[in-house]
Amino acid sequence: MQTKSEKIMNVLVNAIIIIFCIICIVPFVMLVSISLSDESSIQTGYSILIRNFSLDAYKFVFQNPTQILNAYKITAIITFLGTVLGVVFMAMAAYCLSMKDCRFRNPFSFYLFFTMLFSGGMVPSYILITRTLGLGNTIWALILPSLISPWYIFLLRTFFAGIPYSLYEATRIDGAGQLTIFFRVYIPLSKPALATVALMVMLTKWNEWYSVLLYITDEKLMTLQYLLQRIMKNLELVETYAKQGGSSVSLDNVKIPSETVRMAMAVVVAGPMLLVFPFFQKYFTRGMTIGAVKG
Amino acid sequence: MCRTLPRRRKSIWMDGTMEFALLALPAFILVFIFCYIPMGGAIIAFKDYKYDTGILGSAWVGFKNFEFFFQSNDAWRITRNTLGMNALFIVVGTIFDVGFALMLYEIKQKWRIKTYQTIMLFPHFISWVIVGYMVYAFLNPSIGFVNVTLQKLGIEPISWYSEPKYWPAILTFAYIWKHVGMNLIIYYAALMGIDQQQFEAARIDGASRIKQIWYISIPSIRSTIIILTILAIGKIFRADFGMFYQLTRDVGQLYPTTDVIDTYIYRSLLSLGDIGMSSAVGLFQSFVGFILIITTNTIVKKIEEESALF
Numbered sequence: 001m002q003t004k005s006e007k008i009m010n011v012l013v014n015a016i017i018i019i020f021c022i023i024c025i026v027p028f029v030m031l032v033s034i035s036l037s038d039e040s041s042i043q044t045g046y047s048i049l050i051r052n053f054s055l056d057a058y059k060f061v062f063q064n065p066t067q068i069l070n071a072y073k074i075t076a077i078i079t080f081l082g083t084v085l086g087v088v089f090m091a092m093a094a095y096c097l098s099m100k101d102c103r104f105r106n107p108f109s110f111y112l113f114f115t116m117l118f119s120g121g122m123v124p125s126y127i128l129i130t131r132t133l134g135l136g137n138t139i140w141a142l143i144l145p146s147l148i149s150p151w152y153i154f155l156l157r158t159f160f161a162g163i164p165y166s167l168y169e170a171t172r173i174d175g176a177g178q179l180t181i182f183f184r185v186y187i188p189l190s191k192p193a194l195a196t197v198a199l200m201v202m203l204t205k206w207n208e209w210y211s212v213l214l215y216i217t218d219e220k221l222m223t224l225q226y227l228l229q230r231i232m233k234n235l236e237l238v239e240t241y242a243k244q245g246g247s248s249v250s251l252d253n254v255k256i257p258s259e260t261v262r263m264a265m266a267v268v269v270a271g272p273m274l275l276v277f278p279f280f281q282k283y284f285t286r287g288m289t290i291g292a293v294k295g
Numbered sequence: 296m297c298r299t300l301p302r303r304r305k306s307i308w309m310d311g312t313m314e315f316a317l318l319a320l321p322a323f324i325l326v327f328i329f330c331y332i333p334m335g336g337a338i339i340a341f342k343d344y345k346y347d348t349g350i351l352g353s354a355w356v357g358f359k360n361f362e363f364f365f366q367s368n369d370a371w372r373i374t375r376n377t378l379g380m381n382a383l384f385i386v387v388g389t390i391f392d393v394g395f396a397l398m399l400y401e402i403k404q405k406w407r408i409k410t411y412q413t414i415m416l417f418p419h420f421i422s423w424v425i426v427g428y429m430v431y432a433f434l435n436p437s438i439g440f441v442n443v444t445l446q447k448l449g450i451e452p453i454s455w456y457s458e459p460k461y462w463p464a465i466l467t468f469a470y471i472w473k474h475v476g477m478n479l480i481i482y483y484a485a486l487m488g489i490d491q492q493q494f495e496a497a498r499i500d501g502a503s504r505i506k507q508i509w510y511i512s513i514p515s516i517r518s519t520i521i522i523l524t525i526l527a528i529g530k531i532f533r534a535d536f537g538m539f540y541q542l543t544r545d546v547g548q549l550y551p552t553t554d555v556i557d558t559y560i561y562r563s564l565l566s567l568g569d570i571g572m573s574s575a576v577g578l579f580q581s582f583v584g585f586i587l588i589i590t591t592n593t594i595v596k597k598i599e600e601e602s603a604l605f
Binding site for chain 2: 003005006009010013014016017018020021023024025027028030031034042043044045046047048089090092093095096099101102103104108111112113115116117118119120121122123124125126127128129131132133144145147148150153177178179182203207209210213214225226228229232233259262263266269270273274277278281284285288289
């Protein structure tokens with residue numbers, strides 16, 4: 001039986017969380033509403049609800065989608081390569097760390113762990129990547145430097161360590177080599193952990209703009225998020241992008257719906273992932289709770 | 296006479312060391328190139344870097360780059376902002392994370408918990424770039440939602456992007472908004488581990504729910520709170536570049552409260568091209584950060600051995 005004070009508390013707790021949930025959602029609703037509103041009615045102020053429904057902004061974005069499509073392509077490539085290569089390499093390293101038979105296990109662990117404590121900083125990395133390696137303005141600058149994250153390696157190691165050692169011994173006695181054991185036993189057994197890491201890597205890759213800011217000036221190599229932040233900084237770019245290609249001649253004399261177009265672009269960029277990721281919520285939750293991460 | 300044969304040493308192929316090495320190789324090389332070489336390159340902070348001679352060929356200048364930085368007014372400002380804002384995030388963030396974890400724990404209907412958690416995780420999936428757009432939609436000086444509302448209420452609108460004093464609050468709000476859903480998970484998981492019998496016993500003794508929270512729930516996650524806070528303090532010298540750069544739109548007028556070490560390094564490197572100064576600041580940050588992590592880890596180790604990072 002609930003007492004009266006418990007009932008009050010129940011209502012109160014739910015109310016507070018619901019209010020916070022609304023605060024979480026309102027900005028998303030606002031982006032969508034602005035993008036679906038008529039430009040002229042926005043001039044008096046943004047609102048949470050749609051004002052004079054209009055698809056002009058989206059028409060505008062998709063009328064000349066070369067820039068956006070190209071950014072989609074680049075983002076897809078770095079997300080795919082970054083996730084696949086990253087997860088495979090990190091799982092391989094994590095396997096070595098979790099095996100007692102691996103002779104260099106401890107020094108290797110320290111080797112990886114030390115990078116979490118100390119870094120050379122942004123300037124030496126910048127000079128290395130742009131000058132020494134000449135990776136500036138190549139897609140590799142967006143993939144290679146961030147491919148290995150010691151944090152995920154330790155997370156995977158914790159998971160591998162949970163796989164019964166007797167299984168390893170049994171396969172070993174049967175004459176299997178380490179590569180076979182890794183690919184045929186450990187990988188199939190750790191799909192959930194691999195999925196968790198893959199999703200977390202995917203999310204950061206999809207949201208990548210920082211390395212573009214540092215290493216890329218070529219418009220053909222810009223990611224979605226970077227394109228977006230560029231437009232935010234420089235309103236006129238909306239018009240430049242729109243006018244490229246010349247197919248929008250008819251629009252040249254019309255006032256460009258820049259405010260709504262900006263928000264429409266934000267929706268186009270953020271939308272797909274927002275629809276996909278919540279379905280994988282449990283993997284993110286698991287990633288946070290997979291256990292102590294130790295060096 | 297019989298000569299004993301020299302015992303054959305197990306070859307490194309036989310015991311799998313070569314295979315392990317093969318597996319570890321890609322990670323080893325990548326970490327070496329992109330982490331260890333830059334660590335060596337950090338000596339650039341003690342040099343007068345010239346593009347044509349490279350890091351090794353440039354002349355040593357001792358601590359000149361550091362002197363230059365510490366004598367400027369910027370040193371105090373960016374250090375204060377970095378420490379201050381991060382401290383604010385740690386304190387307010389922890390209160391919200393723990394608060395929401397406790398509240399979620401009080402809810403018994405599964406579908407509610409799931410719905411709330413899903414919604415609160417939403418902001419985690421977008422980049423600071425998009426959050427920047429959202430902040431702009433609210434704070435745009437002429438047509439932003441906040442100013443329009445203020446005007447309707449007859450209050451003088453505020454030009455948000457030129458008033459540094461409001462930004463510590465705005466950024467803290469954004470931080471909470473984006474991270475609470477993810478950060479509360481650890482506390483919630485810790486709460487899930489509490490033995491239900493404790494609550495039953497308390498209920499039989501007539502303890503109210505508030506009392507149960509105060510005497511059972513909070514004490515059982517106390518060590519988690521302490522450990523996570525200490526670990527966060529270890530990282531207090533690093534600011535989230537994306538947040539400070541995107542939400543403020545890098546507006547110069549806001550620097551008094553929003554310019555942090557990370558944004559400062561970026562600006563002196565790419566906008567001003569001042570390699571000496573930016574590398575000195577970077578090394579200063581790495582060095583202090585290193586000491587902080589070592590110190591905080593030692594403290595954690597004393598409190599709870601198994602929660603220490605190393």
